[in-house]
Amino acid sequence: MxxxxxxxxxxxxxxxxxxxGRNLAEMKNWQFVDTDRVLEGRFGLPIAEIFKKIxxxxxxxxxxxxxxxxxxxxxAVISVGGNFPIELKTLRALRKYSYxxxxxxxxxxxxxxxxxxxxxxxxxxxxxxxxxxxxMMQLWKPVYKKCDYVLDTTNGRTExxxxxxxxxxxxxxxxxxxxxxxxKPKKSKSLDIKAKSIQSNLIPSKSIQQHKEGEGYEKSSRxxxxxxxxxxxxxxxxxxxxxxx
Numbered sequence: 001m002x003x004x005x006x007x008x009x010x011x012x013x014x015x016x017x018x019x020x021g022r023n024l025a026e027m028k029n030w031q032f033v034d035t036d037r038v039l040e041g042r043f044g045l046p047i048a049e050i051f052k053k054i055x056x057x058x059x060x061x062x063x064x065x066x067x068x069x070x071x072x073x074x075x076a077v078i079s080v081g082g083n084f085p086i087e088l089k090t091l092r093a094l095r096k097y098s099y100x101x102x103x104x105x106x107x108x109x110x111x112x113x114x115x116x117x118x119x120x121x122x123x124x125x126x127x128x129x130x131x132x133x134x135x136m137m138q139l140w141k142p143v144y145k146k147c148d149y150v151l152d153t154t155n156g157r158t159e160x161x162x163x164x165x166x167x168x169x170x171x172x173x174x175x176x177x178x179x180x181x182x183x184k185p186k187k188s189k190s191l192d193i194k195a196k197s198i199q200s201n202l203i204p205s206k207s208i209q210q211h212k213e214g215e216g217y218e219k220s221s222r223x224x225x226x227x228x229x230x231x232x233x234x235x236x237x238x239x240x241x242x243x244x245x
Contacts, residue, residue: 012140
C-alpha cells in the first residue's frame, strides 16, 4: 500500500501535461496547479518574458521554489513546467509525498503542439523546432525512467488515459491523504464499479495504523484496547481497596 498527498506530472514541453492534468483534477475533484501559471502570477509576466528578464539560473531557482511549496499540498494535481528536465535529486525528494507520473508523446506530436503557440515557450528554438524537440527528448529519457509511471499521450482520448491512471492507482493500492488531518486516507476513486465495491472493504495496513496521532490516520486499535484494559485494572484495584477498608 502506497500513501501519497498529490499527483505530480512531469515531462517535456508539449507533452500534454496541462491538458491532461486539468481533466484529471476535475475528475477527482482536486485542485489543479500549473507551476508556470504560478510563476506568471508571482512576476506578473508571461513565462517567456520572465525567463528573458531574470535569466536561466534565476528562472530555475524560482521554478524550484514554487515546486517545493506546492508539493506540500494535499489532493492536488501538479503540472511542472517542461522548460528543463527536472533534476533526479529533486525528483527523489518530490516522491516522498507525491506520486510522479511522467507524461511523454511522440516527436511529431510535440512539434505540432509547440507550433500552435509560437513564442510561448522560452527555451524553444522556433527556427528549428523539430531538431530542438529531438534533443530535448533525449535529455528527458533518464528522468522518465525514474517516474512512478509513464503515460504516453500521443494517441487516445483523454477519458481513456485517465482510466489508465485510475487502474494503475487501484492495482498498486495507491492511497491519497486528504486535506483534513482527522480524515482517513482515501483510495483513488476508480471509474470501474467493481473496483469501487472492493475499495469499500479495504482495511488499512498496520503501517498506516501505527502513524502518530495528528497525522491524519487512526490510532492503533491495539493501543486503544490497552488503554481500556489499563483503566479497568485501575478501577478494579480502587474498588478492592475501598472494600477492604
